[in-house]
Amino acid sequence: MIGRDELFPAYALDDRATQRVRxxxxxxxxxxxxxxGRSGTLGGETDRALMEVLRAMADAIVVGAGTVRTEGYGGVHPQDDDVAWRRAHGLSEAPRLVVVSRRLHLTAQDPVFAEATTRPIVVTCAAADTARREAIAEVADVLVCGQDAVDLVAMVAALADGGMPQLLCEGGPHLFGSLLEAGVVDELCLTISPRLVGGSAGRIIAGAAEEDRPIRLRSILHDDDFVFLRYAR
Ligand SMILES: NC(=O)c1ccc[n+]([C@@H]2O[C@H](COP(=O)([O-])OP(=O)(O)OC[C@H]3O[C@@H](n4cnc5c(N)ncnc54)[C@H](OP(=O)(O)O)[C@@H]3O)[C@@H](O)[C@H]2O)c1
Structure with a gap:
């Protein structure tokens, strides 16, 4: 297995102060x-270690409401050495969790709120249901960006203004598609899992218009038949 001592330098950030969506x-x-129906089934041991390392480097973890529901997101609990790493780098103990949703089909009892160690942020738009917004405000900070859908450029800027310039987005494909179309994706960390799945499941990007968008390969690691690719814009 690739150790954390190899993963931290391979995924190091050039400039912590610059706004970035990874x-x-x-x-x-x-x-x-x-x-x-789930992504966890594709992962492996190093993949999980990489997720922890990327989380350790992030100011906030951004996820779409679909992934929160499907993957059953709970609280973010960094392990002791990640907390130590974050402290040594001037970061809070744990990254904030940011959930993007227009419909707000979320309840205070959901593990994402009930098991939270720090108060999550829910980003929604002005057209969202007022009663749902008020209910969510009991358990999360609500950030309103945009009118009929979340304005993701405004969201990234607002989070950076709030002291969270380094964002790690863990999905899902529709949020990836929206961020891509908003032009705010800087980096892709892609694990290729040694499996042939077939079927009709979607790809890692959904909903974005077809366009040729070149990206640059920054690093390749491989371990136990898995390949770990780091691309940058
Ligand atoms: N392969 C991987 O690495 C990976 C990673 C993550 C997830 N997944 C898989 O992907 C599936 C879920 O993906 P998904 O694409 O359906 O869900 P998703 O991208 O996590 O969430 C989509 C939802 O996010 C909200 N959203 C996204 N962009 C928005 C915008 N601009 N404004 C307002 N709301 C916005 C909406 O929430 P509302 O509906 O609440 O309005 C939308 O329905 C699951 O099967 C999960 O296991 C795979």
Whole structure:
């Protein structure tokens, strides 16, 4: 297994102060973003270690409401050495969790709120249901960006203004598509899982218009048949 001592330098950030959106995704060798409806089934031991390392470096973890519901997101609990690493780098003990949602089909009892160690942030838009917004405000900070959908450029800027310039987005594919179209994706950390899934599951990007968008390969690691790619814009 690739150790954390190798992962930290391979994924180091050039400039902590600059606003950045880094995507972390896993796909099967045939391009499927899920197996059996979830992404966790594609992962492995190093993939999980990498997720912890990327989380350790982030000011906030951004996820779409679809992924929160499907993957059953709970609280963010960094391990002791990540807390130590964060403290040594002038960061808070744990990254904030940021959930993006227009419909706000979320309740205070959801693990994402009930198991939270720090108060999550829910980013929504002005057209969101007022009663739902008020209910969520009991358990999370609510940030309103945009009118009919979340204005993701405004969201990234607002989070940076709030002391969170380094964002790690863990999905899902629709949020990736929206961030891509908003032009705010800086980096993709992609794990290729040694599996051929077939079926009709989607890819890691959904909903974005087809366009040729070149990216640069910054590093490759491989371990136990998994490949870990780091691309930058
Ligand atoms: N392969 C991987 O690495 C990976 C990573 C993550 C997830 N997944 C998989 O992907 C699936 C879920 O993906 P998904 O694409 O359906 O969900 P998703 O991208 O996590 O969430 C989509 C939801 O996010 C909200 N959203 C996104 N952009 C928005 C915007 N601009 N304004 C307002 N709301 C916005 C909406 O929430 P509301 O509906 O609440 O309005 C939308 O329905 C699951 O099967 C999960 O396991 C795979």
């Amino acid at each position: 995507m972390n995704f896993v796909a099967s060798a045939d391009g499927s973003a899920t197996a059996g």
